[in-house]
Amino acid sequence: MERMIEMALQTQPDSGQLAVAATSKRFVRFRKYLPLTLMVIPGLLYLMINNYLPMAGLVIAFKEINFAKGILASDWVGWKNFEYLFATSDAYIITRNTILYNAAWIVLGTMLAIFLAIMLNEVKQKLFARFYQSVIVLPHLISIVIVAYLVYAALSLETGFINKSILPLFGMDDIMFYFEPKYWPFILTAVHLWKGLGFSVVVYFAAIIGIDEEYYEAARLDGATKWQQIRGITLPLISPVIIMLTLLAVGRIFYSDFGLFYQVPMNSGPLYETTNVIDTYVYRGLLGLGDIGMSAAAGFYQSIVGFILVLTANFIVRKIDRDNALF
Amino acid sequence: MNRKKWLSSLVMLLTLALMLAACSGGGSNGQSGNSSGGQSGNADQTTGSSSSGEKEDTYHAVMAIPMFQAEPKDFQMVEDEINRIMKEKINATVDIMPIPIGNWMQQMNLMLSSGEKLDLLFTSSSMGYSSQAATGKLAPLNDLLAGPGKVIVENVGEKYINATKIAGESYGVPTIRDLAANYEYVMRKDLVDKHNIDLTSIRTFDDIERVLEIIKTNEPDIVPIAPGGAGNSGMLVGYNAWDSLGDGFGVLMDPDSLVVSNLYESEEYREIVTRMHDWYKKGYILRDAATNQIAANQLVKAGKVFSYLGNGKPGFAEQESRAAGMELVTVEIRGPFAATTNVTGLMWSIAQQSENKEKAMEILSLFYSDKEIIDLINWGIEGVHYVKIGDNMIDFAEGLDASTTGYMPNWDWLTGNAYLTYVFKGGDPEVWEKTKVFNESAKASKALGFTFNADPVKTEYTAVTNVVNQYKVGLESGTLDPEKTLPEFIQKLKAAGIDKIIEEKQRQLDEWAQQNNVK
Numbered sequence: 001m002e003r004m005i006e007m008a009l010q011t012q013p014d015s016g017q018l019a020v021a022a023t024s025k026r027f028v029r030f031r032k033y034l035p036l037t038l039m040v041i042p043g044l045l046y047l048m049i050n051n052y053l054p055m056a057g058l059v060i061a062f063k064e065i066n067f068a069k070g071i072l073a074s075d076w077v078g079w080k081n082f083e084y085l086f087a088t089s090d091a092y093i094i095t096r097n098t099i100l101y102n103a104a105w106i107v108l109g110t111m112l113a114i115f116l117a118i119m120l121n122e123v124k125q126k127l128f129a130r131f132y133q134s135v136i137v138l139p140h141l142i143s144i145v146i147v148a149y150l151v152y153a154a155l156s157l158e159t160g161f162i163n164k165s166i167l168p169l170f171g172m173d174d175i176m177f178y179f180e181p182k183y184w185p186f187i188l189t190a191v192h193l194w195k196g197l198g199f200s201v202v203v204y205f206a207a208i209i210g211i212d213e214e215y216y217e218a219a220r221l222d223g224a225t226k227w228q229q230i231r232g233i234t235l236p237l238i239s240p241v242i243i244m245l246t247l248l249a250v251g252r253i254f255y256s257d258f259g260l261f262y263q264v265p266m267n268s269g270p271l272y273e274t275t276n277v278i279d280t281y282v283y284r285g286l287l288g289l290g291d292i293g294m295s296a297a298a299g300f301y302q303s304i305v306g307f308i309l310v311l312t313a314n315f316i317v318r319k320i321d322r323d324n325a326l327f
Numbered sequence: 328m329n330r331k332k333w334l335s336s337l338v339m340l341l342t343l344a345l346m347l348a349a350c351s352g353g354g355s356n357g358q359s360g361n362s363s364g365g366q367s368g369n370a371d372q373t374t375g376s377s378s379s380g381e382k383e384d385t386y387h388a389v390m391a392i393p394m395f396q397a398e399p400k401d402f403q404m405v406e407d408e409i410n411r412i413m414k415e416k417i418n419a420t421v422d423i424m425p426i427p428i429g430n431w432m433q434q435m436n437l438m439l440s441s442g443e444k445l446d447l448l449f450t451s452s453s454m455g456y457s458s459q460a461a462t463g464k465l466a467p468l469n470d471l472l473a474g475p476g477k478v479i480v481e482n483v484g485e486k487y488i489n490a491t492k493i494a495g496e497s498y499g500v501p502t503i504r505d506l507a508a509n510y511e512y513v514m515r516k517d518l519v520d521k522h523n524i525d526l527t528s529i530r531t532f533d534d535i536e537r538v539l540e541i542i543k544t545n546e547p548d549i550v551p552i553a554p555g556g557a558g559n560s561g562m563l564v565g566y567n568a569w570d571s572l573g574d575g576f577g578v579l580m581d582p583d584s585l586v587v588s589n590l591y592e593s594e595e596y597r598e599i600v601t602r603m604h605d606w607y608k609k610g611y612i613l614r615d616a617a618t619n620q621i622a623a624n625q626l627v628k629a630g631k632v633f634s635y636l637g638n639g640k641p642g643f644a645e646q647e648s649r650a651a652g653m654e655l656v657t658v659e660i661r662g663p664f665a666a667t668t669n670v671t672g673l674m675w676s677i678a679q680q681s682e683n684k685e686k687a688m689e690i691l692s693l694f695y696s697d698k699e700i701i702d703l704i705n706w707g708i709e710g711v712h713y714v715k716i717g718d719n720m721i722d723f724a725e726g727l728d729a730s731t732t733g734y735m736p737n738w739d740w741l742t743g744n745a746y747l748t749y750v751f752k753g754g755d756p757e758v759w760e761k762t763k764v765f766n767e768s769a770k771a772s773k774a775l776g777f778t779f780n781a782d783p784v785k786t787e788y789t790a791v792t793n794v795v796n797q798y799k800v801g802l803e804s805g806t807l808d809p810e811k812t813l814p815e816f817i818q819k820l821k822a823a824g825i826d827k828i829i830e831e832k833q834r835q836l837d838e839w840a841q842q843n844n845v846k
Contacts, residue, residue, distance in 0.1 A: 067440065067679055068463030088790035089822040158615045178618045179806060266618045269797040270807065276793070284796050285789030289781060290436065290455040290462075294789070 061296040081297035090272075090281065098277040101185075102253040105192055110246060113197055114238075117204035118230060133205070137198035144259030147195060151187070151264050178266060181274040188275070191264055192257065200245060207238040243317060243324045251310035254278065254302040278302065386419040386686040388446035391435065394425035394736065401707060401733030409703050416697070417689045421447075423704075425736075438678075439464040445678040446687040449741065450499045452573055452671035457778050459676075460498040466677040468497045471688040476500070479695045482744055490670040490776040495842070499674030503695065503744040505762050507665035507769030510567050511639030513555075513623075513647055514538070516654040518546065518633055529658045532602060535636075539611040542633050549630070552606070553613040553623050554804055555637025561803020562603050562612070565638030567664040568595065570772040572836075573779055576791050577829035582664070582772040585840055587833040589825060592817055600802045600809045607805030616804035624650040636660070641761035645754055663769035667778055673741060694743030705748050707734030715749075722752040777839045784831045787824030794819045 061081055063074045085091065116136065123129040139147075154161045155177040163174045177183055215233045224232065256277040265275045282298040310326075318325040399405075402425065410420040426434050432454060438445050439459065450456045450465065459465050472480050472488065479500050480488050487506055491497045512535055519526065522541050528534060539551040556564040569590060570579040578590040590596055606612050613619060613632060623635035628651045644657040675694070677687045693700045706713045706721060712734040713721040723732055739745050746759045755761065781788045798816040801807035840846070 066463040084786040084789045087786045087824075088793070089819065090790070090793060152618075156615060156618075158613070176806075178615075179801070266620070267796075268618050268801075269799065270617075270801050272793075272797045276797075281793055282789075285792050287432075287792070289785060289788060289792075290458045291785060292440065294785065 057296065058300055060293055061300045063293055065291075065293050077293070081291075081293045082301060084285065084294060085278075085282075085298060085301060088281075090276065093273060094276050094278050094281045097274065098256050098279075099253060101188065101192075101256065101277070102249070104189065105196075106246060106249045106253070108189070109193060109197065109200060109249075110242065112193060113200040114204050114235075114242070116197065116201045117208055118234060120201065120205050121208045121234075133202070136201050139195045140198040142195070144195075144257075144263050147191065148259075148263035148266065151191060152266060155187070178268040179270045181271050184265060184271055184274040188260065188264065192260055195260075196257075203245065204238060204241065207241040208234060211237050240324055244326060247310060247313050247317070247326055250313045251306045253309055254305045256280070258283065384418075385414060386683050388419060388421045388681075388683075388687055388690055389424060389444050390421050390447040390690070391424050391426055391438065391445060391449065392738075392741070393428045393431045393449055395428050396737065398425050399707075399732075399734045399736055401712065402736075404711075405703055405707050405734055408708055409700060412699055412703070413690065413693060416693065417686070419686050419690055421690055439680075442680045444680070444682075446681040446683075447691055448676055448678055450674045450676040452668045452778070456499060456671055456674065456676075457493055457573075457780055458782075460493050460496075461780060461782055464679050465498040466679050466681060466684050468500070468677065468688075469495075471677070471684060472497060472500070475685050475688040476692055478692050482695050482746075486776075487670050489843075490667050491674060491778075492776065493778050493780065499671065499676040500691070500695075501670045502673045502675065502741060503746055504673065504740045505640035506670050506766050507663040507771075508565060508567060508638040508640060508669050509659050509663045509765075510565055510636065510661035511643060511657045512634065512636055512660050513627075513639075513644070513655050513657045514634040515627060516656045518542065518549075519656055526656060526658050530660070532599075532660075535660075536602075536606070536611075538634070539606065539609075543609070543611060546633065550613045550626075550632045551611045551634065553619065553626050553632045553635045554616050555623050555635045561616070561800050562636055562805065563599065563803045565636070566599075567638075567661055567666075570664075570666045570774055571668070572666075572774060572777070572832065573668055574781075575795070576788070576825060577779075577832040579772065579774055582666070582770070582774070585773055585836055585845070587829050587836060589817075589820070589829060591813070591820060597809060597813060600805075600813065603803060603805035604808055605805075612805045617800050617806045622650075624655075627651045627655070628653070641765050642755050642758040649753065663765050664772070665766070665769040665775055666772045667775055670775070671778065675743070691743075696744065696747075698747045701742060701744055701748050704742050705736075705739040706751070707732075713749075713751075716752060717756065719749055720752060720756055721749040773845060774836060774839075776843065777836055779832050779835060781828075784824070784828050787827050790823035791820060791825050791828060794823045 057071075060071060062076055062078060063071065064077045064080075065071060066074045120129055120132060120136075123132060142150075153159070155163070157163055157174060157176055157178070160177075162177075167174065175183070177187070211234065215237075216229055219229050219233060256279045258279045261275055261277045261280045262283065265271045268275075278298065282295060286295050314326050402423075406421075406423050409423070414420055435448065435454070437443075439448075450459060456465075468476065483501060483503055487501050488497060491499050491501060512529060514524075518524075522545060524538055524541065529538065535552075542549065542551040552562075554560045554562050554564060570582045571590070572578055572587070575590055577587045579586065580588055580590070580593055580595065603612070607614075607616075613626070619626075621629075623632065623637065624647050626632040627635070639657060639659065640663075644655055647657070648655045675691055677684050677691070681687045694704070702709075709715070710724060712724055712727070712732055714724050716722045723729075727733075729735065739748050746763070750756050750758055794816070798807070798812060798819075802809055802812060802816065
């Protein structure tokens with residue numbers, strides 16, 4: 001953005017030119033970019049309606065909503081709606097879980113996705129490449145409720161595949177998966193990667209395909225190995241995409257995939273130590289109260305923290321490499 | 328620089344356009360809202376179903392009702408018939424909107440907070456009645472019940488209407504049905520007969536334990552017992568020795584007193600969950616009990632489980648036998664008990680956004696007093712969906728059965744006044760007489776009519792809700808060892824602030840008792 005403005009500044013006519021000429025020139029430029037400007041409108045409208053207008057609703061987080069009075073006439077309560085997020089002994093657990101899971105998944109997910117995208121790129125037969133790609137993306141399209149029951153079919157005590165078929169093979173006892181919190185960081189990570197990977201693989205794959213084949217040809221002529229080609233060409237050239245996706249993920253580090261943390265562990269109480277995250281805590285706590293002020297407060301808190309984290313991450317990226325920063 | 332100006336003016340233009348669009352949208356909404364009260368609104372005419380285009384000021388109401396199965400295919404036909412009669416009687420029509428129970432909470436939250444057209448809705452203490460009332464989503468009913476809703480008060484009974492009151496104001500009317508609940512033990516009859524189990528000897532948990540032992544040793548392929556509720560529920564669902572005062576956070580251990588205390592710290596609770604854990608270790612309880620998502624009667628139907636415990640009422644054995652597809656017998660472990668939640672568990676309310684609350688109340692009154700309307704919504708059209716086979720008994724119309732009938736929503740307990748409706752074949756013809764006796768014989772909690780308002784302790788309430796979610800089902804299904812877990816549970820409850828909730832509840836209860844002369 002800033003760079004665009006700088007460029008615009010540079011192309012400004014020098015002082016001394018006639019104002020009339022400037023206007024007509026501006027008009028010409030306007031005519032030239034008009035189609036592009038018009039094309040932006042639907043997107044802008046969408047952003048306005050979906051992302052900016054609802055921001056007015058943030059006042060709800062500071063109000064004691066009464067529907068008979070209406071939102072604006074309801075009483076102000078200051079920070080009272082935020083208290084419950086911090087007043088609990090579980091505040092530490094839910095914050096820790098949310099951040100650690102997300103941080104681990106950003107690292108693991110990025111590495112695995114890049115790895116798979118590079119592998120896909122090496123599959124030279126089009127048909128196979130398409131096939132693998134579809135297989136990887138498929139889980140992304142499955143509803144989380146169905147995923148939860150797939151997991152249940154594997155882990156259930158009475159009928160689960162692991163307890164009924166695999167463990168007896170090794171002469172091992174049943175494992176009560178739904179009562180043992182210690183297994184869940186691994187189960188959730190596996191499910192999350194299996195389900196979510198496809199999408200980022202496609203993005204990275206597209207970035208890799210976009211790289212000019214000539215780079216590789218030149219490298220091969222110089223006798224570069226596959227590994228050297230990946231390190232020297234592929235990774236640096238897709239690093240803007242990596243940084244962008246990572247920055248976006250960092251912004252959502254305080255949110256958690258509600259379906260994954262609520263549905264997949266079957267809402268089993270004994271697992272809360274490793275499965276309770278901010279979103280599930282808020283959901284469970286407010287299900288009975290139905291207080292929209294408090295849920296708005298939770299959302300507000302999450303987006304503020306996310307906003308600060310994105311700014312910080314972007315700031316750090318800027319310090320290291322100015323060209324790759326988002327803004 | 329100039330480019331920037333262009334950009335900003337463009338943005339301004341867009342914003343203006345948006346604001347205009349938003350304003351005009353709001354304006355037209357407001358108009359259609361107002362018009363229906365006074366002159367005939369176009370919107371009303373077009374939304375009216377079959378009956379549109381007749382009289383000018385027929386009020387057209389929207390009624391949201393939860394659906395516990397697939398929507399019957401003749402639903403529209405029945406609705407048209409109801410509207411024909413309703414239009415003649417009170418010059419109103421109603422659009423009955425069935426919503427699957429799985430989506431109910433979400434959909435209702437949306438409808439009530441968005442102000443979408445809605446007049447009548449089903450409410451329940453377990454679905455946030457008190458918070459809906461506290462946040463002004465439901466219309467206050469005291470005046471309406473004194474006016475057009477008088478017949479409802481007469482039929483339901485003053486005592487039960489009073490039980491719905493929050494700070495002196497009623498926001499819902501209970502449906503007429505069993506307004507108390509006992510605690511019953513349900514068993515498969517074939518196995519009871521096979522092992523000569525004497526039903527009259529079963530009175531306590533000790534007796535049940537003996538039965539479980541017989542089944543465990545003689546029927547190795549079947550699980551002796553499962554929790555009565557489906558989906559994350561323990562064995563104590565419906566256990567009524569104490570009054571849970573709605574949520575179980577602070578209860579009356581002795582329903583004859585007005586002392587609020589912590590259930591989870593009580594000796595009784597410790598004894599019961601210790602027994603449950605013992606049963607679990609002995610293999611009596613379904614091993615998946617804490618995460619099981621299948622209803623107990625369906626587990627019995629699948630031949631997996633022998634028995635379960637749960638809330639009962641007159642006709643319960645017949646109802647469960649129908650659901651399980653085999654004959655079941657029940658034994659009463661604890662007699663009928665009436666607490667506020669038994670009354671407020673199923674209610675009808677008027678939405679705050681209703682444009683004509685008087686008319687909505689008139690419509691509701693028909694569901695509580697007009698046999699024709701009640702029979703229609705419960706059983707469909709006579710001759711098409713059902714035929715009379717006795718004074719008060721009906722059966723499927725010729726050539727139809729449970730799978731081919733076009734209308735069998737199974738909600739006679741939900742639609743208003745069950746006493747006035749027919750009994751379906753297979754049911755006990757005297758079930759409603761028995762229900763009256765059941766209601767009258769029920770032991771009433773001293774706090775019957777008290778509803779807790781959690782608003783002053785919201786922060787603690789969310790924390791305690793989470794802690795209870797974490798431990799309750801595990802303990803009550805016997806899965807967790809109370810020796811180790813119960814002290815941890817109690818300690819976390821204290822940290823979450825349960826004592827503050829109990830204190831507040833006691834304060835509100837004392838205040839309520841004083842206002843209502845309960846001593």
